[in-house]
Amino acid sequence: MGATEAITLDGVSLGRLQPGEAAAGLALSDAAGWNQTADDWRLFLAMADVFAARAPDGPVVATAALLPYASAAWISLVLVHADWRRRGLATALMRHCLDVADQRSLTCWLDATPAGATVYEQLGFRPAGELVRLRRKAAGLSKPDTPRGCGAGDVAALVAADAAAFGFSRAAVLTEMAGRAGSQLYRKGEAIALVRDGRKARQLGPILAPDEARATALVDDILAGEAGELVIDLAADRGVLRAHLIARGFVEERPFLRMLRGAHHVAGIGEEFMAGAGPEYG
Ligand SMILES: CC(C)(COP(=O)(O)OP(=O)(O)OC[C@H]1O[C@@H](n2cnc3c(N)ncnc32)[C@H](O)[C@@H]1OP(=O)(O)O)[C@@H](O)C(=O)NCCC(=O)NCCS
Incomplete structure (x- = not known):
């Protein structure tokens, strides 16, 4: 066919x-x-x-x-x-x-809901990692929204850090997402993250950092600037960051199973990969 x-x-x-x-x-x-x-x-x-x-x-x-x-x-x-x-x-x-x-x-990757995983297994996909979605309701801060925007240098830094952590470049997709009116890039030292509008909540990710301590420090800056509802698709084994988010009011909502079909010739999730860009993007 x-x-x-x-x-x-x-x-x-x-x-x-x-x-x-x-x-x-x-x-x-x-x-x-x-x-x-x-x-x-x-x-x-x-x-x-x-x-x-x-x-x-x-x-x-x-x-x-x-x-x-x-x-x-x-x-x-x-x-x-x-x-x-x-x-x-x-x-x-x-x-x-x-x-x-x-x-x-092309090797195919995806982030599966539990219902989706049953379909994909039958098509030859196998597990390659786990993510967990956490959600924080609007924080109710009186602080006005900060102006949004992503400078070209910051976007280039995001694209480079993401390619190093992810295993392959997502330049076109990340550049388009960062260019949207509601998008905001956050950086602290070597840690970098994108926050963008979603239909129900702003999506915090990808988050890329050399280690969880630096990712956690960046997340604290982000939470200070983001008063609305937030979702984050965290690599499930980032225990320090996961506990920190829960202490800051996030609730675990659902797992995603990262799955792969084809040769495992790319890294998928590197050490610096803390959270995904959303299940539809990885
Ligand atoms: C998951 C979803 C896409 C499956 O769509 P679908 O058209 O019903 O799937 P299929 O009919 O092709 O299912 C093929 C097989 O997968 C398995 N399967 C599909 N949905 C399942 C479910 N909810 N629970 C258990 N097994 C399931 C069954 O083995 C099924 O074969 P069977 O019906 O003969 O038993 C659909 O339920 C959906 O849209 N769910 C909400 C959104 C979602 O989770 N999407 C997946 C994102 S990763």
């Missing part, structure tokens, strides 16, 4: 999500209570292969995307509307993504 070929499955047609269809994607992620914004969907439609399933009467009922990075790809936005689950739609759309990956010889 060609990756761009439209097929039908029980009356549902499978093909590509079109460039102008960010709103249809957003409706699906909103229905699942996810944090993606219209900007996230537009980024995927501009930079990724996004596949969609459409009900016989037209609406998009499922999606899956393959976001290519320098030497690997991230699979994400695997979402099936609650009324359409357990009919093979996630599996069928994943196969479209894997066809593209195989044609380009």
Whole structure:
């Protein structure tokens, strides 16, 4: 089956999500209570292969995307509307993504919810790490929002630190995210992090630092400047940072299993990787 070929499955047609269809994607992620914004969907439609399933009467009922990075790809936005689950739609759309990956010889990574992991295991993915999502409700500070913005030098530093920690460059994606109106870069010594708007909460990540002590010091600066609701997808084995976040009012919400399909020729999570950029980006 060609990756761009439209097929039908029980009356549902499978093909590509079109460039102008960010709103249809957003409706699906909103229905699942996810944090993606219209900007996230537009980024995927501009930079990724996004596949969609459409009900016989037209609406998009499922999606899956393959976001290519320098030497690997991230699979994400695997979402099936609650009324359409357990009919093979996630599996069928994943196969479209894997066809593209195989044609380009890309190793695939993803951050799986527990439900998603059961689908991916059957497609040859294996565990490669764990993350945990922590959330802090709005802190209720009276402090006005700090002006947002990311200088070009800071963005270059983020891209370089991220590539060193992650194992492959995510320059285009991080530069786009840092350029959004609500984005803010924080630096303290060699530690660096991005905070950006989400649909429900601001996303704190990636966080990159030589060690947890320096990441913790940076996080304290960030918390002083961020009064609203925050989520962070922390590498699960960062015990010092995890305990610190909990002491500062964060609550553990759900695990993500980082999974890999293909040759393990990239590092995935280096020592400096403290928190991800969001499950759809890694
Ligand atoms: C996870 C999700 C994408 C699965 O979509 P789906 O179209 O229902 O999945 P499929 O029909 O292709 O499932 C294939 C197989 O995976 C397994 N599976 C799928 N969902 C499962 C679940 N909730 N619990 C246990 N096993 C599950 C089953 O073995 C299933 O085969 P079966 O139905 O014949 O038993 C969907 O439940 C969803 O959108 N959930 C909310 C968002 C989410 O968590 N997305 C994953 C992000 S990583």
